[in-house]
Amino acid sequence: MKPFGFAPIAAAALSGALFASSVTATTAQSIVIKGSHFFYENGTEFFLRGVAYQPAVASSSTASFTDPLADEAGCTRDVPLMKELGTNVIRVYAINASLDHSACMQLLQDNGIYVFQDLSNPDTSINRDSPSWDTTLYSEYAAVVDAMANYTNVIGFFAGNEVSNSPNNTDASAFVKAAVRDMKEYISTKNYRSIGVGYATNDDANIRINLAHYFNCGDAADAIDFWGYNIYSWCGDSSYTESGYDQRTLEFANYSVPAFFAEYGCNSVTPRPFTEVQAIYGSNMTNVWSGGIVYEWFQETNSYGLVSVNTAASSSASKLSDFTSLSAQLAKATPSSTASSAYSVTNTVAQACPTVGSDWAASSNLPPKANAELCSCMVASLGCKANTGLSGNETSALFSTVCGLDSNACAGVSANATSGVYGAYSMCTSYQMLSFAMDQYYQSQSSASTACDFSGNAQVQSGSKSSSCSSLLAQAGTAGTGTVTAAPTGTGSSSGSSSSGSSTTTSKSSAGAVVVPRFDMGLLQMGAYAVVAGMAGAGMILL
Structure with a gap:
């Protein structure tokens, strides 16, 4: 729901023990996953008492988002109030990986507050209307992992938020699941501690079951x-049954990984009474759900805020009535806890992958790993490549030309999430994909010089293959239709922990349109898709 656009116990003493932060600057415990529950390292079960933490960007600003974890003054203002509220988790939707987050993360840790961090941002995310998973996204997501992984109070990363939100865009889920797979592998390859990668879904009755099953099904390395x-x-003042909480709990009773409310807090009745808190942490739900995250900390035009920040003096924040009612409800919550040592994991079977049909369009076969090394090797090996500096519109037109001349030339860069057929190079940049398609046509014309011109937008080169590239290119095959199993060797595009940057706002991208070739239902569709910057106060976050 976050409004960025694109495409958002039985006694009080025991309750206090379960909800205690148990964390100081010197004794921070990582949160670990066992079966379908979260635990502190010491074996105490962990229930989320969270709040969404992402300020809107001022309407007068040219920035697309503000990084709250790089704002030490803001954290100094807000974290004591979070502790007073009873919060032990925040969810942050977007950060700038190049900034320094150490002060805020230490302050959060000192107060027993953990973080779920979304990997995307309004400028860099999977677009449900023209989805892709490519090396650019990989680099940006990996940079967020690099910036946050060494903070022990980071529980996990969201690889997407409400990307597929209706039956007609469920194909996008294949690309998000590919992001999950690659980021899990990246965390392992970098030898970081075990940090989970998940997804946050909307509550659409038509697709919620298929979504939950799809992201859980198949190989555990991909899920x-x-x-x-x-x-x-x-x-x-709804109820467990009237709200549908009872049905949602039944649906997740045998889910094999932890499930929790990544956003909750309907505001059709104000001030919000938050009576759902007693259900979320009550006996009907705690065997299945691990708590939840209230939407949201900052008061904005949508009126979901718990506090109001004085715009004239940003060091000041006022508690709103929703803060008071939520605090009272959390104080009364009494979840029944199970120690890790006493917990036997029984729900170990993953869900079955949904069948592709009229209400589900994502095959269980995922897009290829985003491998920048493979893409670079490919371009270096070509005899014909595109000129650099082409605009989005020029690239789109050239794709139409070359694929129209010979559709086979584009097989290696095609992507069809419904059939599950992907070219080995479909995760490369648009320039790299265009170069491959041009070279395929050039080769089909016996390397005639006139076949590598395209109105002066291509050039002949002496292709070469280094020894390190030979194996990768062999796996991809001459037509680019093979499967490359090698893990990417690239890293994130920036590192946050060592940056001296100070600006907490990130400017809207000026890179222009992103052009991708798509082969949907067997037909080539070309188009330029602009990455639209987020607009505070409108739409839902799709990160």
């Missing part, structure tokens, strides 16, 4: 480590 549910069905 999510936790499931976040953005749900707003409990409004005012």
Whole structure:
């Protein structure tokens, strides 16, 4: 729901023990996953008492988002209030990986507060309308991992948020699941501690079951480590049954990874009474759900805020009535806990992958790993390549030309999430993919010089293959239709922990249009797709 655009116990003493932060600057414990539950390293079960933490960008600003974890003054203002509220988790939707987050992360850790961090941002995310998973996204997501992985109070990363939100865009889920797979592999390859990668879904009745099954099905290396549910069905003084919480709990009773509410807090009744808190942490739900994250900390035009920040003096924040009611409800919550040592994991079987049909368009066969080394090797090996500096419109037109001349030339860069057929180079940049398609046509014309011109937009080169490239290119095959199994060797595009940058706002991208070739239902569709910067106060975050 975050409004960026694109495409958002039985006694009080025991309750206090379960909800205690148990963390100081010197004794921070990582949160670990066992079966479908979270635990502190010492074996105490961990329930999320979270709040979404992402300020809107001022309407007068040219920035697309503000990084709250790089704002030490803001964290100094807000974290004591979070502790007063009873918060032990925040969810942050977007950060700038090049900035320094150490002060805020230390302050959060000192107060027993953990973080779920989304990997994308309004400028860099998977677009449900023209989805792709490519080396650019990989680099940006990996940079966020690099910036946050060494903070022990980071629980996990969201690889997407409400990307597929209706039956007609469920194909996008294949690309998000590929992001999950690659980021899990990246965390392992970098020898970081075990940090989960998950997904946050909306509550659409037509696709919610298929979504939950799809991200959990298949090889565990490809599947999510936790499931976040953005749900707003409990409004005012609703009930466990009237809200549908009972049905959602039944649906996840045998889910093999932790599930929790990644957003909740309907505001059709104000001030919000937050009576759902007693259900979320009550006996009907705690065997299945691991708590939840309230939407949201900052008061904005949508009126979901718990506090209001004085714009004239940003060092000041006022508690709103929703803060008071939520605090009271959390104080009364009494979840029944199971120690890790006493917990036997029984729900070990993954869900079955949904069948592709009229209401589900994502094959269980995922897009290829985003491998920048492979793409670079490919371009270096070509006899014909595109000129650099082409605009988005020029690239789009050239794709139409070359693929129209010979559709086979584009097989190696095609992507069809419904059939599950992907070219080995479909995860490369648009320039690299265009170069491959041009070279395929050039080769089909016996390397005639006139076949590598394209109105002066291509050039002949002496292709070469280094020894390190030979194996990768052999796996891809001459037509680019093979399967490359080698893990990417690239890293994130920036490193946050050592940056001296100070600006917490990130400017809107000026890179222009992103052009991708798509082969949907067997037909080539070309187009330029602009990455639209987020607009505070409108739409839902799709990161």
